[in-house]
Amino acid sequence: MTDFEDRLSPTVRAIPPSGIRRFFDLAATTQGVISLGVGEPDFVTPWRVRDACVDALERGYTSYTSNRGLPALRRAVARYLEDRFRVSYNPDTEVLVTVGASEGIDAALRAILSPGDEVLIPEPSYVSYGPCVQLAGGTPVYVPTRAEDQFKLKASTIERFITPRTKALLLSYPNNPTGATLGERDLEQIRAIVLKHDLLVISDEIYAELSYVLPHTSFPSLPGVRERTMLLTGMSKAYAMTGWRVGFATGPRAWIDAMVKIHQYTILCAPIMSQMAAVEALTKASRERDEMVAQYEERRRLVVSAFRRMGLSCHEPEGAFYAFPSVKETGLDDEVFAEELLKREKVAVVPGRVFGPGGVGHIRCSYATGVDQLLEAFERMERFLEKLDDIRAEREGRAPSSLGGARR
Numbered sequence: 381m382t383d384f385e386d387r388l389s390p391t392v393r394a395i396p397p398s399g400i401r402r403f404f405d406l407a408a409t410t411q412g413v414i415s416l417g418v419g420e421p422d423f424v425t426p427w428r429v430r431d432a433c434v435d436a437l438e439r440g441y442t443s444y445t446s447n448r449g450l451p452a453l454r455r456a457v458a459r460y461l462e463d464r465f466r467v468s469y470n471p472d473t474e475v476l477v478t479v480g481a482s483e484g485i486d487a488a489l490r491a492i493l494s495p496g497d498e499v500l501i502p503e504p505s506y507v508s509y510g511p512c513v514q515l516a517g518g519t520p521v522y523v524p525t526r527a528e529d530q531f532k533l534k535a536s537t538i539e540r541f542i543t544p545r546t547k548a549l550l551l552s553y554p555n556n557p558t559g560a561t562l563g564e565r566d567l568e569q570i571r572a573i574v575l576k577h578d579l580l581v582i583s584d585e586i587y588a589e590l591s592y593v594l595p596h597t598s599f600p601s602l603p604g605v606r607e608r609t610m611l612l613t614g615m616s617k618a619y620a621m622t623g624w625r626v627g628f629a630t631g632p633r634a635w636i637d638a639m640v641k642i643h644q645y646t647i648l649c650a651p652i653m654s655q656m657a658a659v660e661a662l663t664k665a666s667r668e669r670d671e672m673v674a675q676y677e678e679r680r681r682l683v684v685s686a687f688r689r690m691g692l693s694c695h696e697p698e699g700a701f702y703a704f705p706s707v708k709e710t711g712l713d714d715e716v717f718a719e720e721l722l723k724r725e726k727v728a729v730v731p732g733r734v735f736g737p738g739g740v741g742h743i744r745c746s747y748a749t750g751v752d753q754l755l756e757a758f759e760r761m762e763r764f765l766e767k768l769d770d771i772r773a774e775r776e777g778r779a780p781s782s783l784g785g786a787r788r
C-alpha cells in the first residue's frame with residue numbers, strides 16, 4: 381500500500397495544523413500550568429440555562445429539529461438581534477441555527493465560493509478563516525492590521541488588496557486575537573468600499589456582547605449592506621456556552637437557502653437540547669450575561685495595566701477577552717517567549733504569529749481566567765522578565781550577565 385498521505389486530498393494536505401493546538405497540548409501535559417491560552421469563558425453556563433436543558437431531556441426532547449432550527453429559537457434570535465443590534469431578520473426565511481459560529485463560517489463560504497474566488501481576511505485573525513476559505517475552494521487574501529492603528533482594519537488597506545477575483549470580505553470584530561473592534565465611523569468607510577467593489581461580507585460578530593468601550597455596531601445595520609451580508613453570532617462567548625455548539629447565521633434569503641442546503645446534507649440540525657437551552661439564555665439570562673461581561677471588563681483593566689507596569693507595550697483591547705501585548709522589547713521572539721514562559725514559569729500564552737504575520741512579536745493572553753489566577757500569572761511573568769538576561773544568554777550560549785534582570 382502506498383503512503384496514506386498520497387491518498388489524502390491535496391487541499392487538505394496543503395492546510396497546516398493549527399499552531400494554537402500545539403501550545404494547548406504542551407500546556408495540558410505540564411503540571412501546575414496557569415493557562416491564558418484558551419479562547420473560552422472560564423464561567424460555567426448560567427444555572428437557569430443548564431436547568432432548561434435538564435428539563436428538556438426529562439420531558440423527552442431528544443429528536444432532530446427542523447433543519448433551520450427550532451422555530452422558537454429562530455424567533456428568539458430575531459428578537460434578540462433587533463433589540464441588541466437594531467438589525468431585523470425574518471425568523472422563517474433569514475435565520476439558520478448552526479453548530480456554533482464555526483459551522484456558519486464554513487457554510488457561508490461554501491455557499492458563495494467558486495474555485496479561485498478570493499476572500500479578504502484581516503490579519504492577525506482567528507485561525508479558522510483561511511483554512512475554511514481553502515476548504516471551500518477559494519483563496520484567502522490577508523489584509524494586514526497594524527499595532528500602530530491598535531490593529532483596527534482600515535478601509536484604505538482593504539482597497540489595496542481588491543482584485544477582479546475578490547468575492548467577499550470577512551469582517552471579525554471584536555477581534556480574536558487583538559481585541560480590536562470597529563466603531564461606526566470605521567465601519568462606514570468599510571461599507572463604502574464594499575458597495576464600490578460590489579463585495580459580499582461575512583461578518584463574524586461572535587464577540588459583539590463583549591464590547592467595553594463603544595456600543596457594538598452590527599455591520600448589516602448600516603444602510604444598504606444588509607442584503608449582501610451574512611451575520612454570524614452565537615451562544616459560545618457571551619453566554620459561556622462553548623460546549624453546547626449553537627450559533628446563528630442571519631442574512632438574505634437566497635444566501636441562507638443555499639446554506640440550508642449544505643447544512644441539511646452535512647449536519648441536519650444543531651442538538652435539540654442545546655437549542656432549547658439557547659432559547660432560555662436569549663430570553664431569560666441577560667442579567668447573568670451582563671454580570672459575566674462586567675467581570676471581563678474588570679479583568680481587562682487589570683491585565684492591560686499589569687502588562688504596561690511590566691514594561692510590555694499593550695494597546696487597549698476594546699472587546700472580546702484577549703490582550704495582545706508586544707514582547708519585542710524583551711529581545712525574544714513571540715514563539716521563544718511563549719515556550720520559555722511555559723517551561724520556566726508555567727504560564728501558557730499563545731505566540732502571536734499563529735494568527736498571521738502581523739502577530740509576530742506579540743502574545744495573546746486570554747483574560748477569560750479568574751482574577752486570582754491572573755494575579756498569580758502576572759507574578760510569574762514578572763519573575764520571568766527579571767530573568768530575561770539569563771534566558772537570552774542561555775539561548776545564545778554565552779555566560780549570563782552579572783546584572784541579571786535587564787530588560788531590553
Ligand SMILES: Cc1ncc(COP(=O)(O)O)c(C=O)c1O
Pocket residue numbers: 419479480481482483506552555556584586613614615616622626627
Ligand atoms: C472570532 C471567532 N469566531 C468564531 C469562533 C467559533 O465560535 P463557536 O464556538 O460559536 O463555533 C471563535 C472561537 O474562538 C472565534 O474566536
